[in-house]
Amino acid sequence: xxxxxxxxxxxxxxxxxxxxxxxxxxxxxxxxxxxxxxxxxxxxxxxxxxxxxxxxxxxxxxxxxxxxxxxxxxxxxxxxxxxxxxxxxxxxxxxxxxxxxxxxxxxxxxxxxxxxxxxxxxxxxxxxxxxxxxxxxxxxxxxxxxxxxxxxxxxxxxxxxxxxxxxxxxxxxxxxxxxxxxxxxxxxxxxxxxxxxxxxxxxxxxxxxxxxxxxxxxxxxxxxxxxxxxxxxxxxxxxxxxxxxxxxxxxxxxxxxxxxxxxxxxxxxxxxxxxxxxxxxxxxxxxxxxxxxxxxxxxxxxxxxxxxxxxxxxxxxxxxxxxxxxxxxxxxxxxxxxxxxxxxxxxxxxxxxxxxxxxxxxxxxxxxxxxxxxxxxxxxxxxxxxxxxxxxxxxxxxxxxxxxxxxxxxxxxxxxxxxxxxxxxxxxxxxxxxxxxxxxxxxxxxxxxxxxxxxxxxxxxxxxxxxxxxxxxxxxxxxxxxxxxxxxxxxxxxxxxxxxxxxxxxxxxxxxxxxxxxxxxxxxxxxxxxxxxxxxxxxxxxxxxxxxxxxx
Numbered sequence: 035x036x037x038x039x040x041x042x043x044x045x046x047x048x049x050x051x052x053x054x055x056x057x058x059x060x061x062x063x064x065x066x067x068x069x070x071x072x073x074x075x076x077x078x079x080x081x082x083x084x085x086x087x088x089x090x091x092x093x094x095x096x097x098x099x100x101x102x103x104x105x106x107x108x109x110x111x112x113x114x115x116x117x118x119x120x121x122x123x124x125x126x127x128x129x130x131x132x133x134x135x136x137x138x139x140x141x142x143x144x145x146x147x148x149x150x151x152x153x154x155x156x157x158x159x160x161x162x163x164x165x166x167x168x169x170x171x172x173x174x175x176x177x178x179x180x181x182x183x184x185x186x187x188x189x190x191x192x193x194x195x196x197x198x199x200x201x202x203x204x205x206x207x208x209x210x211x212x213x214x215x216x217x218x219x220x221x222x223x224x225x226x227x228x229x230x231x232x233x234x235x236x237x238x239x240x241x242x243x244x245x246x247x248x249x250x251x252x253x254x255x256x257x258x259x260x261x262x263x264x265x266x267x268x269x270x271x272x273x274x275x276x277x278x279x280x281x282x283x284x285x286x287x288x289x290x291x292x293x294x295x296x297x298x299x300x301x302x303x304x305x306x307x308x309x310x311x312x313x314x315x316x317x318x319x320x321x322x323x324x325x326x327x328x329x330x331x332x333x334x335x336x337x338x339x340x341x342x343x344x345x346x347x348x349x350x351x352x353x354x355x356x357x358x359x360x361x362x363x364x365x366x367x368x369x370x371x372x373x374x375x376x377x378x379x380x381x382x383x384x385x386x387x388x389x390x391x392x393x394x395x396x397x398x399x400x401x402x403x404x405x406x407x408x409x410x411x412x413x414x415x416x417x418x419x420x421x422x423x424x425x426x427x428x429x430x431x432x433x434x435x436x437x438x439x440x441x442x443x444x445x446x447x448x449x450x451x452x453x454x455x456x457x458x459x460x461x462x463x464x465x466x467x468x469x470x471x472x473x474x475x476x477x478x479x480x481x482x483x484x485x486x487x488x489x490x491x492x493x494x495x496x497x498x499x500x501x502x503x504x505x506x507x508x509x510x511x512x513x514x515x516x517x518x519x520x521x522x523x524x525x526x527x528x529x530x531x532x533x534x535x536x537x538x539x540x541x542x543x544x545x546x547x548x549x550x551x552x553x554x555x556x557x558x559x560x561x562x563x564x565x566x567x568x569x570x571x572x573x574x575x576x577x578x579x580x581x582x583x584x585x586x
Contacts, residue, residue, distance in 0.1 A: 035098050035328045035404055036181055038146045045188070046143045049150060054136035055121045060450060076156070076194070079135060080151030083456045088127045088135065089152040090142060093351050094162035094180040094204075095123035097405040099394040104145045106390035112138050117390070119375060120216050121213075121447060121498055122201065123161045123407045124152055128454050150188060155196045157187035157268075161203045163211045164408035167329065168416040170364045173223050173231055176206035178324045179260060182315070185323070188263055193268050197275030198283035200268070201240075208527070213409055215239050215248045215529035216501055218285045219267060232256050237267060237297065238289030239529075241495035246286040247529050249294035251301060257320070259305075262313035266305035269295070272394045330402040330417045335367020339421045351438075354476065355427055358438035371401075373413040373430060374437040374445060378470045382448040383411030392433045400426050400504025408524075410486075411447055412440060423584050442479040443552065444470045444485060447498055451491030451508065452515075458491035460515040460541070465489055468545045472550075482552060485566045488523075501525035503567045504551060505532045506544065515541040521551070521578055522570040533575050536583055554581040 038046075055072070060070040074080075079090040090105070097105075098539045105125060109117050112134050113127045120126060130138060130336075142148060152159055160180040167175045183202065187193060193200070205212040206223035214220030220236035235254040239248030255263050274292075276282045289297045346353045361370040373393065376382050385393075397405045397415055406414035413435075418426060430436035439445045446469060449455065451462030466489055470502075473479055488502025499505035505520035516538035523532030539547050552566075558577055559569045570578070 035096060036093070036177070037326050037328060039326060042146070043143075046146075046148045046150075049148065050136060050139045050143050051078070053139060057132060057136050072154070075154040076151065077135075077139070078152035079132075080153060082128065082454055083452075083455070084454070085129050086132050086135070087137065087454070088118065088130050088149060089120070089124050090127075090147060090149045090406050091152050091159040092123045092125060092147075092168065092540060093184055094160060094177040095164045095407040096166075096177060097407065098407065099143070099397040099403040101145045101147055102390050102394040102397065102405055104141060104147065106394070108138055108141065108273055109387040109390065113419060116384050116386045117413050118381070118450060119407050119413070121411060121496070122159060123164075123409070124159055125407070126403060126450075128450070148504065151194075153199075154194075155198050155200075156194050157183075157190070157196075157202065159198045160184050161201075161212060161409070163205050163207055164406040164414045165211060165361070165370055165416060166206070166406075168363050168368075168370050169207050169364075170362050171208050172206040172364075173225055174206055175324075176204045176221075176223055176328070178320065178327065179221070179223065181231055181323050181327075182261065182320065183264065186265075193272065196268070196272055197277045198280070198285075200271075200285070202264075210525075210527040210529070211409060213498070213501065213525040213529070215527075216241055216245075216498070216525060217248065219264065220248045224389040226254050230256070233260065235263065235267075237301075238286040240284055240286040241500045242284070243281055243493045243495075244284075244287065244290075245495070245500045245531050246290060247531065247554065249289060251294055251298035258315050259309055260315055262309045262311070262315075263301070263305050265308060265313055265452075266301045267306050272301070330404070332365050332368065332417075333419070335419055336422065337366050337420065339367075342410070342420055342423050345424050348503075352424065353429075354413060354480070355431075355436055356423065357436040358442070358480075359436070359440050360423065363417070365417075365421055369418050369423060371415040371418045371423070371426065372408070372440045373415065373435045374440050375412050375435075376439060376445050376470060377434050377437050378444070378474045379467050381469070382446050382466050385413070389433055389435060392429070392435070396429055411444065412442075412445070438476060439479055441484045441486070442473075442476075443482050443485045444473045444479060446470065446487045446489060447502065448489040449474045449491050449496035451489075455496075457494055458508065458512040459493075460517065462489045462491040462493050462497060462508065464515070465506060465508075465544050467540075468475050469548060472545050472549060481562070482555070483563070483565050485552075486524075487548070498525065500531045501529060502532060503570070506548075509538055511538065518542045519547060519551070519582075521575050522567065524567055535575055536579050539586060543586055547586060550582050550585060551578050554578050 520532030
């Protein structure tokens with residue numbers, strides 16, 4: 035966990051006081067909604083279909099138990115008893131009254147949370163690996179670098195009014211759990227052949243109306259140059275990015291139109307003017323940030339304790355959960371536990387106030403008070419002693435958080451869709467709910483193996499449908515809800531965009547179509563362990579197209 039210093043606390047508290055005055059002026063009529071819009075957006079507040087929506091930053095996906103309890107308090111006191119965890123490590127509340135917003139932000143500030151820059155044309159919440167600091171395959175904790183960047187970018191005067199919103203993700207593991215290739219800047223921390231740790235830098239990734247996979251513009255960036263190089267990218271974007279057309283304003287369009295090589299040359303030229311100045315990162319500066327992170331005081335424990343092995347042999351439900359939801363930890367005797375927020379018939383990514391309190395209590399008892407939020411809209415307890423796995427499983431099972439479907443067909447990523455969002459064309463949540471019912475059979479889900487379904491209610495792609503193994507995009511046709519299907523997308527280190535299957539299908543047929551696609555996969559795969567994504571890569575989409583459109 036990162037611990038605020040006096041500067042952080044002062045900044046957040048002053049921001050709350052400032053916004054309290056702005057809300058009072060809006061409620062009195064002194065500010066019009068148009069005048070208020072920019073002010074609220076810079077504090078994470080959207081005007082949605084039914085009410086204002088508050089988006090709270092959970093920097094690099096890390097939460098303390100006290101922070102989770104405060105989120106439960108917000109859900110219970112100011113909202114309708116639940117919150118929605120997003121693909122970019124935020125949480126959204128959809129029913130808070132504008133008059134209550136300053137009090138909510140004050141409650142959040144008391145536990146070192148805020149909503150600054152979770153919307154608007156600025157650098158948004160910096161995201162990272164939900165297993166950071168615990169993953170066996172990471173070079174080092176990437177959250178330290180995310181925190182360096184968070185401090186530098188928050189209220190940065192030059193980058194608070196960019197041509198468009200700007201998203202940065204950082205990972206330090208061989209397997210990308212952060213989807214860096216579909217971000218405006220993606221950073222992969224690794225060791226080069228000389229054993230030096232540094233960053234591979236990608237730019238121009240993004241989904242939405244015009245999706246692109248990010249292009250590598252610098253294969254290796256020394257740690258010293260981390261801030262100066264990112265600043266150079268932002269300066270070039272700020273100078274050349276389109277401000278006359280919202281659909282062409284993202285950096286992905288600039289990189290595409292200039293070409294990655296030309297864009298890289300512009301960045302290098304800008305970087306040479308600043309690389310040896312004040313932004314050059316001395317080790318002491320990074321060490322100061324790192325010193326404000328608190329790490330667990332691990333015990334010396336053995337792997338695979340006998341009580342876990344015994345229960346695994348005798349209880350098939352525990353064995354299924356253990357195989358699906360528990361991963362190796364970098365420290366012997368510990369494990370990483372993922373909590374599914376995708377129960378049968380539930381809205382993906384939602385958690386009730388009661389569930390948040392349960393997770394906070396379990397984090398205190400079993401995970402050193404620490405919780406993570408993942409890109410897939412699930413929660414993680416990152417530091418669980420293996421000996422405690424039976425007890426924590428029983429507790430999660432009682433509260434509906436032990437569904438062993440992580441990474442399987444019913445672990446669906448979905449945006450809020452037309453049930454909440456003013457931009458959406460179609461509903462996402464009911465489609466996801468129906469699919470979790472269709473694939474409730476966990477034996478079938480395990481037989482299918484890793485299979486990601488992503489759903490977006492409009493072309494803005496908040497559900498990341500472009501990079502789902504199966505992507506579902508809602509489109510409106512003559513006032514009716516239709517859905518386009520894509521196959522073969524992926525968001526990991528081999529990121530690629532899915533391919534359109536064919537004409538959009540009506541709402542009533544979506545679940546049937548997905549069942550047909552899954553049935554075709556079972557017939558087409560060469561062996562039981564060939565994953566869906568690999569089958570699509572081998573045979574292409576034509577066999578799936580023939581199956582679907584011959585029936586519908």
